[in-house]
Amino acid sequence: MDILKGKTIDQGLESPQEFAHRIMKMINSATMTVALSLGVETGLLKIMGGLQEPSTSSQIAQMAGLKERYVREWLGAMVVGRIVDVDPTENTYYVPPERRPFLVDGPMNVVAFSRLIPMLCEAYDDVADCFRRDGPAGVSYSKYGKFHQFMDHMSNMLHNTTLIPDVVPSIPGLMPKLESGCECLDVGCGRGRAILLLAQRFPRSIFYGIDISDEAIAFARNEAQRLSLSNCHFIIKDAASLPGQWVEQFGFITCFDAMHDMAHPRIVLNGAHRALAPGGIYCMLELNVHSHPSKNVGNPRAIDGYVISLMHCMPVSLSFEDGAGLGTMWGREMAVKMLEEVGFTDVTMTPSKDKFNLIYVAKKKTE
The missing domain is CATH 1.10.10.10 (Winged helix-like DNA-binding domain superfamily/Winged helix DNA-binding domain)
Structure with a gap:
């Protein structure tokens, strides 16, 4: 090129x-x-x-x-x-x-992604209306029907195969922190798949998950009860308005494949930085892409990334008042810039095992 x-x-x-x-x-x-x-x-x-x-x-x-x-x-x-x-x-x-192996549930399953296409088209006319100058700013999440179930299925497959064996050990200093016990927060937790796995593996740590979806939080709470987990708590909460008492409380904060959906991502990152204890670890998973389209030509995830962003992530964000409309393809350059601007340091990027995602790890300075 x-x-x-x-x-x-x-x-x-x-x-x-x-x-x-x-x-x-x-x-x-x-x-x-x-x-x-x-x-x-x-x-x-x-x-x-x-x-x-x-x-x-x-x-x-x-x-x-x-x-x-x-x-x-x-x-x-x-x-x-x-x-x-x-x-x-x-x-x-x-x-x-x-x-x-590519057709059935498991780490090599690729056909599951096909369900995304009809789900995105549920809001086709609504998105088309948003293009018009006199059209709406965005599209409500409620227009997407089964999207929550789909994302839960995909995140469940991803976390089951990579979170404990690959992601956690790859972050320096995290394993002993979780094993000895610390407070952890997952921002935009959805149905709580990541927290449920971590809570089972690290019983000495306490995990909190927040999400704006009533349905997702209800599901996560039921799963925690079914698994008899007393060290995880799920809260219906807008990630842009974390509780005021959450100041330097958490040793580990995560946001898996959710920051680009946020209506106010900079406020969310500021809140996460405030809630993280000095020396704490922040981990964020996003697509392995660049911020400018010219640098994404040839990337096998770029086409679906832009279309998913156009048909879902961006209009959902813009449907909120003063929504940023960051989009799925905000990319590594913008992500690093925003992380550093809110005060995170030592920002690193590591490709996930399948190379499709980037695992961002950052720290909060010790005073």
Whole structure:
């Protein structure tokens, strides 16, 4: 990639035909994503990933408890999309073993992301209205239906596979702090997946989670009760208005994949800095991207990052009074700048195991 007069220039010029072909490939991929999402929603992909031998559409429909005609049409899309293989003689379908881990729950699952597309489109008309000069400033979170459940599913997979074995040990000084016991806070905790894992692993520490969603906090509280955890507490609270008594109280504060959604991120960071004890550790997880689009060309997460931001994260933030509309793609340069401006020091960035996210770690100076 070359930068010339402020424009991004790809190596080698595309012909008009190549440009049109590239757009058609994008559209084909998008339509395939809808079929993949249906496979996740109905459980068909899980069944296909677990088949021990090739099966007919009738057998697959029977296993899934679904109508054969719909299953057969879906299988057709999976075949031409080269997700599922077919034996045309026997009319049986199967998934080669090397593809199966990517279709079922586990650390290699990628098809779960497909559910995001129909969820984002739930607010398609609302977002289009926001573009207009006389349109609304943003879109209410309530417009997104199942989005909370989707994000919970994704964060659950991420935290279950990386939080305890990878993230915690990678932060210098954190493990002994948690093992000996300290107070911890998760800002924008959602359904509390991270806290629930940490509370089980580090019983001497006390964990607090705050989120603006009544539903998410209710779920987290029920899970804590089910797991008989007495060292975690969940509070319905706007992250931009932390309790006044939370001054230099916490030894460890986290914000996982949530800062870009905040209506007032600078206020949230200021509050977190105030609540962190001197020498305490602040950890934030965000997409592994840059702040300027020209530096994100070729990044496999950049396209979906910008579209998710456009269709959800930015308009939700802007729906609040004086919302910042930071967006998913605020990027490392802006993130580091904001962290340092509110007073954090020793800011480091470490790519996550899958390279898709960045783990920011910062400290509060010891007076």
